[in-house]
Amino acid sequence: MLEAGWALARPVLQALDPERAHDVTLAALKALPLPSAEPDDPRLAVDAFGLRFGNPIGLAAGFDKNGAIAHKAGGLGFGFTEAGTLTPRPQAGNPRPRLFRLPEHGGVINRFGFNNLGHAHALAMLKPAACVLGINIGANKDASDRAADYVAGIRTFAAKADYFTINVSSPNTPNLRDLQKPEALDDLLARVLAARDAVADDHGRKPVLLKIAPDLSYAELDAMVRVARDRHIDGMIVSNTTITRPGA
Template sequence: MLYQLAKPLIFALEAERAHGLTIAGLKALPLGPAPKSDPVLATHVAGLDFVNPIGMAPGFDKNGEVPDALIRMGFGFAEVGTLTPLPQPGNPRPRIFRLVEDKAVINRLGFNNQGQEKAIPRLKRMRGRMGKGVLGINIGANKDSDDRIADYVTGAQNMAPLADYLTVNISSPNTPGLRALQDKGALAELLAAVMDALGKSGTPVFLKVAPDLEPADIDDIVAVATDRKIAALIISNTTITRPSLRSANQSETGGLSGAPLKELALQRLKDFRKASGGTIPLIGVGGIANAEDAYERICAGASLVQLYTAMIYEGPTIAAAMNCRLAKLLKADGFSSVSEAVGSSADK
């Protein structure tokens, strides 16, 4: 209720400034311990234990400044980044646009971040504050890099010692040419290089893909991911497509997230579930705004879910509220754990 009262003032600020103030506030405010999650929400994915399946997607905490605060807000895991080897300013501002009537956002940030070197000591300090929360680190390539695969190798080597899992992000629409790494040959080369660089470190590697894929792309990605022993696929990033929108900002270029992405992201999750036969864990992202949305993704095949845009519209208590309701939904359908519900509608 407090957030809804304050939201008009927050939304009166330019979107990126409001986001910066949010990060600053989370760094400054003394937060209590993470709320206890119902045991029915506990799950085990990619060798990791999650107290609940609700995660914060990357993009919110680009520089790894507040993953501990996110865990204390009720998230079971927090994925920071995207972090690139070298700092980069990203695209010119303004580059974040709220589509209030659509409960959506368009961004064309372009991997703006302070770089991995600056994030490393900060994340070392954070590790001890995470409690049972899981830390994911999302890595990407610098825009002007002459060798993007080498950038991912560097990112894997730099960040793996600090991460519970690493995410290889090749799906942002805001770095020219990046999505070409989803092509079968390029993807096989990239993942082979990353996995070789990690050696026997044991850090699980997740792959984040775009929703704007053709059926053949999905089959190829599943085949390569399986061959390279990728621990999970994150379905999906923002979309460059434009479903029916009402906001005056609908024509802005960049990746669309939020409510209008829901159906496309859900369909892609179902497509990957079918293509993989449930042999590789999937993480559902895109248009998830409440426990019902999260439960639908879980039943469609997602072992975990992530959100970001919904918190802009619903406020900082969203994870705790979703966990409470999700536990009730699971129990009402007779499930004793999240894992029991995964794929229950897809496999019928």
């Protein structure tokens, strides 16, 4: 059924502006009933960070920025889904156009800039998910204390998230990657983990993962890993969007 629907929808979506096609797809998935997914083969299960993933294929952050269809991701066959990146206050993101198709490579380039409707909207939208739910959190572009925005994300979504992703690696928010520098990263992780532990009695201990950039030198990567290990975070996500454009 899904395959037949996609065959019909694909030419229409590809005729639209890429971001408009994205929005139409989200709206359709939100509005339409989905068939029940086939149960995962038990051999596909993955145990990580104290969580069981029904299968290792997930819907990455960036598609469902506001958590509109997080509860349906399991019905689409995903083993996990990640809502966000979410910032405390609504944010328009970068000017359009900011999503570009690369048909010859089967890919896209995005320059969204953490466009989302904010914590309060996502909190109201999120429904119980049929698969593992991650919440990807970030900082508003104009925040004077960016670490405080991440702390706010932990506090806001502690009751909803199965795990948190700390996104300090998007190339589309000015100076965000400065949070990958050892001193800034150490302060950020200390505050985030303290917030996570402060709500653990009420909501359980939620794993915290750090999402890093692919454009790091070996020395920068070593420094980040050292801070992450010293702070005993649960894992790392490799990786965010590159800023390099190698030749074909």
